[in-house]
Amino acid sequence: MNFLFLKLWLRKLKRNKIYSLANVLGLTLGFTAFILISLFVRFELSWDKSHRNYDRIYRVQRHMEKALYANNGNDISPHSRPATARFIEDKFPEFEKVSVIRENGSAFLFAEAEHPVFSDKGIYADSCFFDVFTYQFMAGNPKTAMAEPYSVVLSESMSKNLFGEMPAHGKTVLLDKKYPLKVAGVYRDQPYNSSVRPSYIISFSTLQPLKNISRDDVWTGDCMTYAMLKTGVSAEQAAAKIRDLFGEYENIRNEKLELCPLSKVYLNFNDRNDYLFVLRLFALIGLFILVMSGFNYINLSLAKASMLGKEVAVKKVIGSNRKSLIFHFLGETIAVSLFSLLVAFFIADLLLPVFANVVDKQLDLNLRKDWLFIVGTIWIAVLTGIFSGLYPALFLASHKITALFKGSFFNKKRESFSLKKVLITFQFAISLFLIVLTLSFAMQIKYVTGKDLGFEKEGLLYAKLNVSENEVMFDQLKDRILQHPEIKEVSMSRNLPFVSFGGGMTNWEGNDPEEKITCRFNQISYDYLSVLKAKIIAGRNFSPDFPGDQGKACIINESAAKCFGWDDPIGKRISDNRLTIVGVVSNFVYQDMHNPIDPAVLLLAPNTISGEWILAFRVNEQHQVKAREILTASLGETFPNDPFEIRDVPTAFNSENAFQIYHSVNKTLYFFTFLNILLAIVGMFGLVSFSVSRRTKEIGIRKINGSSPLRIFNLLNSEYFLLIVYSLVIAFPSAWFVYNQIPSANKLPAQPWVFALGAVVLVLIVLVSTSYLTIKAATKNPVEALRYE
Template sequence: MFRTIIKISVRNLLKHKVYLLVNVFGLALGFTAFILIGLFIQFELSWDKTNEHYDRLYRVQRHYSKTRYAMDGNDISPHSRAITAQLLENQFPEFEKVTVIRENGGKFLSAVADRQIYVDGGICADSCYLDVFTYQFIDGTRNGALGEPFSILLSKTLADKLFPGERAMGRTVTIEKKFDLKVVGVYEDLPENTTIRPDYIVSFSTLAHTDRITRRDIRTGDCMTFALLKPGVEYKSAESKIKSVFAGYRGVEFEELQLCPMKKVYLDFNGNGHYYVVLVLYGLIGVFILIMSAFNYINLNTANAATRGKEVAVKKVSGSSRGTLIVQFLGETMLISLLALGLAFLLVVVFLPVFADISGRQLEFIWATDWEFAALSVLISLSVGILSGIYPALILSSNKIVSLFKGDLYSHHHEKFNLKKILVTTQFAISVFLISITISFSLQIRFLLSKDLGFNKENMIYTKMSVSKSGTSFSQLRDRILQHPEIFDASMSKHIPFVSFGGGMTNWEGGDQEEKISCRFNTVSYDFVRNMGIFLIAGRDFSRDFPGDIGNACLINESAAKCFDWDDPIGKRLKDNRLSVVGVVSDFIYKDMHNGIEPSILILASEEITGTWTFAFRVDPNKYQQAKAILEHEFSLAFPNDPFEFNELLMAFENENTFQIYRAINRTILFFTLFNIFLAIIGLLGLVSFTVFRRTKEIGVRKINGSSSLNIFCMLSYEYFILAFYAMVIAIPASWWVYEWIPSAYKLHIQAWVFALGGGILMIIILLTTSYQTILAATRNPVEALRYE
């Protein structure tokens, strides 16, 4: 019987080739979008799973207790003190291994003196690191690899750059033209979805010789500590024990430790859940598009079933049971659904590189590793087939033979339940929702690009570099550079906005001695405020007329003054009374475009140029290349032993993580909105074609009785415009709520005209899609219409 049913199903499908093509292609697009988004979400939820001990691996974070903060979430820091690993492994048997690492930031590495390679991602790690994290070695072994000072491990990519065509093992790499490191191993590049993904790893013991930092150092707070719990240990229990490990250490007694599971380090390390919102939005889009294509299929299948009444009547007369008819219809719909899924897998191969580029992720679909996802897709496909066929199958199989021959299949169901209207309205609502969200995100990106940052990012060139003793003061270097008319101003600082940022705790005059505030500290030269275009709103700037400012005076921003509850900050003192406030600057965005503005404290630097500094220069925009060449020449003379590279501050701003996320979201939603619009067009074309086909005689009669072509057109299109209105009533509040739900400190609230535009685009789509078929039917000769059978 099943063989016969399949054979009949294939014959029916081949008989209606256009119906088959529309359904298969429409469903395939929906499945393709669903699979692509599913792969993206699966990728985002799989971070760090390549580590062998993923389920027992935790990052040790700092939680600042008894402290005020400018914004929520900043009481948790992913960084910890260098001594943390040693304290945990010595005092708590719950931990199997504890490792400490320190990020190196951008450094220049070289194998030969005249070829410097800038590497952005390197770390220093202790000897336990390779016991905690999983690495695959190409050359060398992990045993004892990071035990000796001045040892370095290289990723395969970096090893090939430094030693093209040669073996790196045992060779020497020079970092920043200052220290020689011996290559003790080469490891496979880590996958993109790895939180700690260094290009090279230097032994932590090297820091004792280069930066005077050891594992016993309590002063250094910019390290990261990762702990491997013993099997069977409950992490909340271990966390409660280590919480107050710093209670007996003066100056850090209010720092509490907590454990963040490795599965949350990337997604939600501080518990605010912001990135989960993004993943939920992606999931909604995937489900909506799948629903869109499924509803198209259900509508077209239901409409097509109305033309098969006589076929079913003949089968009933010939003795076919109701069960056989239901199986027949479900078999056809499930077969179409599986064909669509097969085509979708092919389309995924085509679209995956495009989507990966849009989303900024290295996505791939491999049957051998993604078989569970593929099996889920097959299950969903079969479910869609069953749902799309069950309603017309039940109606057709339950109707009387006389009714089937008359063709009034759905007549007695019309008033109680019109499935088509509900499904079409839902499709239109999804279209308006996605169009509105896409436009809103585009406006948000424009808003962020044009937002007043509180400083001037234009025409600024900077370099961040490690300076050995040069014998040159910054004032001397600055005066020499400003002799060139291409360069307008210059400053030196530890940090500049969107490039790097410092942090620390401070108490303040008038506050509780046990209460501190987390601030962004920055050590700057005299001309930093003017050069960056930051506004002074009270007091004075640092001045060479006040040599006592160095190390003693500070500037604060408006947010800091509010946090300290100071109405008149000038003359107030900070940091155990060591710093005196001489001026207040306007708030400026320091770190990113997602979080709010934090309290900021600027401290005046000495003239000596030693250590890591960021040099920033305001240049003539019409002479950018000349200014860059001048700066490179002057720096080569001033710092012959220190590598450097000049970059534009504007590029750092545009590459900021929030922008990348917003752009990726916007491009992705636009990509799938186009999918959705195409599906809407396909669905409407199919529905209108069936409507015209079923009402051909009615159209002919109306024309004979005097109806104009315009009346016929309006009659056929009116229903869809009414459904579009209902859809907007649903979609507008939904899109408004979802967009407002997305977190950001700097967000343009959704504009009313966006909804009007979304609705207008839907109306245009309906008009253009229905016009051809309805106009053709309205202008057709009524004689042809009456004899079309």
């Protein structure tokens, strides 16, 4: 019986090629999109799950309780003070292990003097680090690796970059050409979806001789603390106990500590839900496309039902009951659904590298590792087959034999065609929703990309330096560099837009000293604003004519003036009245184009280059290559023991995380909107093919009675264009609402012409899908039409 069923099913597929192809291709596209989006969403929700104690690990964060006017959630700082770990260990037995780490930023490691390896992923970590986090060591002992100063453990990739295939354990590397570090171990690279994914880890005790920072330091605030709770301990109760950990310190008693679970560190550490919105949007798109493929299947099954009336009637005559007929039809639809899923897995595997590149994630599909995901997808395919075939099965199996032989049940439009119209309307609405959303997001990307940054990024180069000896006078270095016409201007600063940002808090004159705002602090040379081409809109810039500015004066930006509530800030004081405001600079973007522009406070830098600084260069854009060569030679001569690399700000701008997410979302929307349009075309083509075949005799009679091909074309297409109007009512408000929910401080308002263009695109999709078949039917010889039976 099963073999006979399979034989009959295959014969039907072969006999109705267009119907079969439309069904299989439609479901395959739907399942392919669903698989790819599911893999992406699953990947993003699985961050840090490679750690054994994932559900017990928390990051200790600071909540700036008295921080006023906090933009983009920056009253929550992921950074903490080194002493946080020791205080928690000493006072609260609820915590099993507490580890403190500090990011090292950009640095060069040397195994050989002539072959530096650059990395911006290094960290310092204490001896508890490997008790909290799970790392697989290839060499060395994780229990003792971080015990001694000047010890380092390397990732497998870093080890290969430095030593090739030679064993690294026990050897020595140089940090920034200055500090010898003994390799105490090598660990396997952490998965891409890990919040703490260093390329090398230096023992925390090394910070004491290098930067005078110890694990007992209360006043340094740029570390991170990760705590692991004991089994069964309530996170809420533990968080309540550590909240006022620094209450006895007057200057920092308003910093309240919070516990952020490891599951939220990547996705939503400050409870803003911005990226979670993106993931929900992707999940919604995947569901929409799957639903749309199911609607296609139902519509095509309903259309096919018009050709199956006599077959069902004969089966009833020879004894088939209602139940067996329903199971027969459901068996067919489930078989098609499962076959489509099989093809979809094959296509998804082919497309996965392309899609992973689009979303910039390391996605994979492994039959052995992902068997739960595959089983779940199979169940979804079975349910899709059941829901897609249930109505047509019930519809045919419930009619009387005489009605099935006559085909009279198809005249009752309210039974079949009302459902068909509802499903097609929702298909059109889904297509239009995705088209409008994609076009709107593309316009948003264009808007953000072209928005005035408040400074000119083109032609701006920079080099990050860590000068520990042989102090150099900045003005002397600048004069030497400016002798070359390829370099127009030179500046020195602690931070640079899209490169590094700085941070801190300050109070202001006339307000409660306890209440502060978070802002971007920066030390700059006289030429900094000139190099950026930022504008002073009130007061003055720093100048050698005012030598007393050092340590006593500051320049603020428009955002700071607004937060302080001052229309005329010149002469006002901030930071416990220590700094007098001498100028206001127009707002320029410091960190990203997604968040509002933070308040900024600029201080005058000393003339001596010592420690960590960024040198910025405004160069002739037509001679950038030559300028890089000049700068590399000049800085190499001046700082022979300090490695550096000449980079450009436009690349830093394009590499910024929020900007990359914008582009990733945009490319993903394009990708799935294309699949959706293809799905709509396939579904419409299959549906129209059956509509035309069922009305062949009607078309012939109309042509004999004088109907023109254009009139017949309009007759066959008119119902679809009416359904487009209905879909506009559903899709336009939905797309407008979702687009307005997309988080961004620099948001392009929804553009009416984008909605109009989306409607035009939908009409074109319908025309492309239906024109070939309807024109062919309208121009066919009516004699052939009347003889087709």
